[in-house]
Amino acid sequence: MKNKLKIGIVCYPTYGGSGVVATELGIALAEAGNEVHFISYDQPFRLDLFSEKIYYHEVAVADYPLFEFTPYELNLTSKLVDVVLHEKLNILHVHYAIPHASAAVNAKQILATHGINIPIITTLHGTDITLLGKDKSFKPVIEYAINMSDSVTVVSEDLKRETLDSFNITNYIDTIPNFIDIDLYQQDLDVDLRRKIAKHDQFILTHISNFRQVKRVEDVIKIFAKVNKEIKCRLLMIGDGPDRLKAEELSRKLGVSKDVEFLGKLKVIEKMLSISDIFILPSSTESFGLVALEAMASKTAIISTNSGGLSEVNIEGLTGFLSDVGDVEKMTRDTLKLLRDKSLLDTFKTNALLHAKKFDITNILPKYKSIYYKLCNIEK
Numbered sequence: 514m515k516n517k518l519k520i521g522i523v524c525y526p527t528y529g530g531s532g533v534v535a536t537e538l539g540i541a542l543a544e545a546g547n548e549v550h551f552i553s554y555d556q557p558f559r560l561d562l563f564s565e566k567i568y569y570h571e572v573a574v575a576d577y578p579l580f581e582f583t584p585y586e587l588n589l590t591s592k593l594v595d596v597v598l599h600e601k602l603n604i605l606h607v608h609y610a611i612p613h614a615s616a617a618v619n620a621k622q623i624l625a626t627h628g629i630n631i632p633i634i635t636t637l638h639g640t641d642i643t644l645l646g647k648d649k650s651f652k653p654v655i656e657y658a659i660n661m662s663d664s665v666t667v668v669s670e671d672l673k674r675e676t677l678d679s680f681n682i683t684n685y686i687d688t689i690p691n692f693i694d695i696d697l698y699q700q701d702l703d704v705d706l707r708r709k710i711a712k713h714d715q716f717i718l719t720h721i722s723n724f725r726q727v728k729r730v731e732d733v734i735k736i737f738a739k740v741n742k743e744i745k746c747r748l749l750m751i752g753d754g755p756d757r758l759k760a761e762e763l764s765r766k767l768g769v770s771k772d773v774e775f776l777g778k779l780k781v782i783e784k785m786l787s788i789s790d791i792f793i794l795p796s797s798t799e800s801f802g803l804v805a806l807e808a809m810a811s812k813t814a815i816i817s818t819n820s821g822g823l824s825e826v827n828i829e830g831l832t833g834f835l836s837d838v839g840d841v842e843k844m845t846r847d848t849l850k851l852l853r854d855k856s857l858l859d860t861f862k863t864n865a866l867l868h869a870k871k872f873d874i875t876n877i878l879p880k881y882k883s884i885y886y887k888l889c890n891i892e893k
């Protein structure tokens with residue numbers, strides 16, 4: 514078989530790391546000459562370019578009066594069968610265990626009745642294991658989908674441990690970390706943009722997330738309020754989600770709202786990261802923390818918790834500092850330590866960029882390709 518493949522990618526289209534990884538991977542595979550078919554219920558948010566090698570197949574969701582709950586997984590399964598059959602895909606790469614891996618396993622079985630053996634690679638991203646995996650009502654399905662996949666990858670060593678601890682796994686699991694395209698990030702200061710956001714003597718702190726409970730956005734506001742009492746700075750809150758209102762209210766209550774900008778779901782985050790001094794990620798669980806890596810690629814120091822795989826990204830005392838979940842006092846002290854010592858902050862920023870370079874796509878893409886080639890019986 515030739516080494517250019519037709520690859521189906523299934524992912525969540527929403528503002529979040531797994532969708533970003535899946536989209537950037539698909540774009541890179543298409544640039545390398547493969548044909549890539551994205552399959553989802555909406556256009557992935559970072560898939561905003563035209564390429565003759567990239568296709569998007571929308572999963573229409575059935576809405577019959579009989580259904581109290583719409584069976585998205587069945588619509589997705591049917592779509593996968595249809596796309597594999599008609600586009601003659603060689604492989605399906607599904608991101609997130611449910612319903613994606615589970616639908617793919619079903620589709621594989623249906624396709625077998627057509628005489629087609631489609632290999633499935635499942636990438637686990639985090640909450641599918643750390644949150645949903647703890648829910649007994651999903652456990653048998655997640656476990657089955659993982660064990661029936663032809664290949665399984667996770668985004669950190671920590672997630673691998675969690676997966677093996679939470680399920681009875683019979684499959685081998687490869688760790689392939691999140692990646693960035695280092696060339697997309699600006700490491701030079703955009704002086705004009707910085708001037709619009711902060712005065713010359715103010716530092717800029719930034720947080721980006723989907724504002725879900727696990728992100729602990731109120732901790733970001735608490736840390737900022739304490740830091741701002743000692744050293745004048747501004748806070749950029751990028752993204753949106755269920756806890757945004759709580760964070761806005763808290764910033765008013767703590768009297769810092771004029772120094773906090775809630776910027777919503779910005780698509781291009783690189784510009785804002787390039788003017789940031791410190792990125793704050795106080796998550797209660799984070800399998801990898803792609804957004805921290807994106808901040809590091811923009812030469813920003815990191816204040817984060819030590820949950821999940823964050824310590825594989827943010828290196829204690831080198832690229833930033835790590836704390837226990839909820840330890841707002843320590844995260845405040847660590848932020849002040851960096852802001853009070855310009856040369857320490859600059860060293861951490863430089864270290865962050867150097868460490869981020871290890872996760873450049875040129876180092877990570879070959880790892881996925883080698884799995885595809887193995888599953889499709891292609892000589893490298």
Ligand code: GMT
Binds near residue numbers: 727
């Ligand atoms: O963080 C989120 O809520 C989004 C979530 C997702 O599924 O898109 O992100 C997860 O996958 C990312 C890409 O692999 C990881 O970098 C994030 O750490 C992980 N989030 C959590 O584990 C909470």
